[in-house]
Amino acid sequence: MPELIVYRANALMSIRARFDATRDLVMPANLAFPESMVGMWHSGLPQVTLVPATATDAQVWPVVSSAGTPIHDTSDDNCPINTGWSYVGGNHGYNVGNQIAVANHGKTTADVGSRWTDGTRVFTLLAVTNANSLLFGNPYTIVDGIAQGARVRPAAPLTHVAGATNRTTVPITGLTPDVQIRPATHSHVVTVELDGRPVPDGRRTGQELQIRESYLIPSYRGMIDAAQANVGTPIATIMPQLPPLCRIDNVYRWTPGGLLVSQTVTALDRFALNAGVTQCSALTVPAGGSRRQFMPNVGGAGNLNWSVWAKIDTLAVLTDITPATLRDPRTPAASMTQWVISSGGEQQWGIAVGLLPLADGQSSTRARYTTTKCWFISSTLKKNYPQLVWGRVLDVGESVTGTAYRRYLAPPSTATEIVVSTGVDDFVMIERVDPVAQTRMPAPLLFHRRLIPEGPTNLTVPDRVGVDGIPYGVPVSPGYGMWRAESDPPAEPQLPGATYGPGSYFLPLAGPTRASAYTGAFQRLLLHPVFLAETTPVDRACVEVTTAGTGVVRHGVYAHDPATGRPALLGPIADFGTLSVVTAGVKESVLSAPVVLPAGWHWYALVWQGTATTAPTLLADAAGEPTALNLGASPATMSGDRFGYQVTGVTGQLGPIAIAEVHQFPPPRVAYRRA
Incomplete structure (x- = not known):
């Protein structure tokens, strides 16, 4: 049975799994990423890397040897939340700071928390970053009970209002706006288990690696108010005392079949939430290669047609997937498949990423809360951002939960045919761009399971998984669908109604x-x-x-x-x-x-x-x-x-x-x- 090999040294980990008959996949994990968050990057393994299956432990840990082939930069793939005006959490801080370079400004820690004005707005000195640089926090406003930081820059030199010992006016000629304010999280707790047992340093093998983390994000209003009320005290030293915005609970679950990420955001103050559970940078392209991407239920958006293999490298603008770009507006975009193609037109490596129809990831729920956009793709990084919710207001105690999957794909492949298991639920996904009269997806572990459709499909798929797998056809391109594979319930009298066979x-x-x-x-x-x-x-x-x-x-x-x-x-x-x-x-x-x-x-x-x-x-x-x-x-x-x-x-x-x-x-x- 395939298994994982897990290498660990303190906070740094590498996870090795089979990719194809001759190669293994090595994926990084970092328990102490910036701001002490879990991240998918470390210096010994800067990218997800393919290595020969014969590579020794010494060739992949703690540093991957030159025999490895980098295929995916995941250094920014751990997902923050968005408050409608700033990303925060993950490895992000509130981006409403103004960094001002002032040679020999003379200010010290005693001035932290003091207030300054450009004649119109009041800015708060949050940090003396060094002898030649200062960090100011922008003002906030309250709309409908929700505090929002303002992305503004001082319009004139900052003069003293209150709280400072050194009251010398601060010029703004060296100003850098929209700087992330750090730290923006605290009370980080992380646990690691392999098959239910703690993972010490060294090498271990098993079937399931699970990393759980939780942390608190303080409210921006609380950060500014606390700084002004505690002049001379660096915010980083009193973070647990700040009024919280929300709690983040993440679970990263690696198995030989891929990675699942589950995220729960619980509001501890009223705020508007945008959240995506996961995000995915574009795959790494070898010299002369290109990337192609398909998205089920998505038509034309940006300058590309996503219902075929869109050449994502030519994406010219930041592209929002909105209800207007969906073939069925009641079913928000939930998945994508991306392949790297060599200069000779051959598949190199691929990835399938998406949200599962669990908790707030169900189509009916997402359709209510992603009316602005359910997915977006950046034109610069070609990075995918699925959205669980967009603009959903959470009151204190309310939470949002979603689960995303990530699966690396080996060539050759004419279709995305995968089974994603949460340990409780098994989902079958079939996505295929080219029409085919009849073909078959192997699924030996699901034999005799019932297939319950999750959302629309135009594929012809039987009710159960047979001994020979799942036969299906794609009468019209593109073809796609998702099914929950369920075991039969205990023997009971059949429910009245629609439980008889097809044709009845x-x-x-x-x-x-x-x-x-x-x-x-x-x-x-x-x-x-x-x-x-x-x-x-x-x-x-x-x-x-x-x-x-x-x-x-x-x-x-x-x-x-x-x-x-x-x-x-x-x-x-x-x-x-x-x-x-x-x-x-x-x-x-x-x-x-x-x-x-x-x-x-x-x-x-x-x-x-x-x-x-x-x-x-x-x-x-x-x-x-x-x-x-x-x-x-x-x-x-x-x-x-x-x-x-x-x-x-x-x-x-x-x-x-x-x-x-x-x-x-x-x-x-x-x-x-x-x-």
């Missing part, structure tokens, strides 16, 4: 029926809550017209927003299209590709469109849905039947919605066919 029809709501005339419902989208016991792919949807009318009915499905208890507003999971109502009978929509209905609640939607001459009558469920329904701020609408929400003025395809009010139309009887 089922009713999501069973019971007595009645006729429902759609008089007065023209162009009113009626949404009904529906519960499914398990995630279910469907390829047909049926309703029954009992009395003919004019026009058509359009139907589809909207996701459920657990934060509001209402339909998600961004757009439908699927638009099933229109059904003619000019004759009676069972009307069936045949879907061009299966739609995955989520486990739990979703909202079935139906709207009468076309010609409003005669309202059709549909077979409806007499019992209705036994669920709570939010009526709003008044009990006025409690009288009479109430079945769901409605949206007015829906004339064409289903799209984003704005709920108008509750409605009185009973849910039509719907039958689905399991795909």
Whole structure:
């Protein structure tokens, strides 16, 4: 069985794992990176490096010999958070400092914490960095209970306001703005275990290396206020006394299959959070080589098309992946694959990076909190920044948690076919740019597991992993999908509903029926809550017209927003299209590709469109849905039947919605066919 080799000397570590039949991968870890954070860099191993599998321990530790091939600079890949106005944590400090070079300024520690003005704003002396340099902290403002540092520079020489012993005016001719203020963290705690046991110095082997760390980030307001209240006391000496902004808890988990990073940010003061769990510098390119990158569900953004192998070296501008650049705006970008290509066009080494659909990494949650952008890529470093949340306000005690994966890929490869395991959950990921009628992904460790879709896919994949792996096809390029591989639950009676085999029809709501005339419902989208016991792919949807009318009915499905208890507003999971109502009978929509209905609640939607001459009558469920329904701020609408929400003025395809009010139309009887 493949295993890890872990080398350690105090805070420095190297992790060695198999890459392919002839090479090993050596990855750095540093328990005392700048600001005492965990980082993925140390001087003996400046980059993730490929070495011959025959290389001895002495050739890879403590310094990799010349036989190694550097493939990835990870020195800045441990992820800070962003407060909306500054990165902080990781190896970052608040970037709202002004460094001023002043020869022989004469100020000492006794002046630290004193206040100075340019005539408009007040700046705080935070550090006497040396005899010729001073560091000033910028002012802050409070908006909606959130303190924000200001990225401003003094407009005039700084004159003394209060607190200094040496009150000589400070010229600003030698000013450097936007300097990071350090330290910006404290109370760092780190533990290291290999297969559940402490890791002493030396060489060890095992299956799982886990590094846990936690630390506190003080609030910037607390830093400035404490400096002014404790004149003459360096901030670094009283960090634990500063009011905290948040606590960071990180877990780095190396296995022979790659690296997982989990991050939890817990607010200890109200602030706006941008967080990504991980970030990824571009792979190292040999002379004459280039880098190509593919991103599932992403179209054109910046100057590149990410639905093919985009040549990332030509990225000209900082590129935000926004809902407008996504093929499905309800599913934020969650992964990328990047390859280094030689001058001769051959693959050299690759990497797959992404967020797992766990905790706040689930698509529905990310769609709510990454409406500005869910991913961005810098044009200078070609660096990828996935975003778990962007602009989410956290109140005291609230937290955000996400898990990211990182997997190095060996050539040759026509597709990204990987299994990522958290130790609790196993996820299958398939991403392929070229169409293929039928191929197979080996997955021997997942034999007979059920494959539960996580998000949209256009691949044809079976329900279970077979002895020969996972057969799949890519009918339309690009093809991609993610599945949770689940073991069968203990033997129990099957749940009623959608648990029978593919090709079988089922009713999501069973019971007595009645006729429902759609008089007065023209162009009113009626949404009904529906519960499914398990995630279910469907390829047909049926309703029954009992009395003919004019026009058509359009139907589809909207996701459920657990934060509001209402339909998600961004757009439908699927638009099933229109059904003619000019004759009676069972009307069936045949879907061009299966739609995955989520486990739990979703909202079935139906709207009468076309010609409003005669309202059709549909077979409806007499019992209705036994669920709570939010009526709003008044009990006025409690009288009479109430079945769901409605949206007015829906004339064409289903799209984003704005709920108008509750409605009185009973849910039509719907039958689905399991795909």
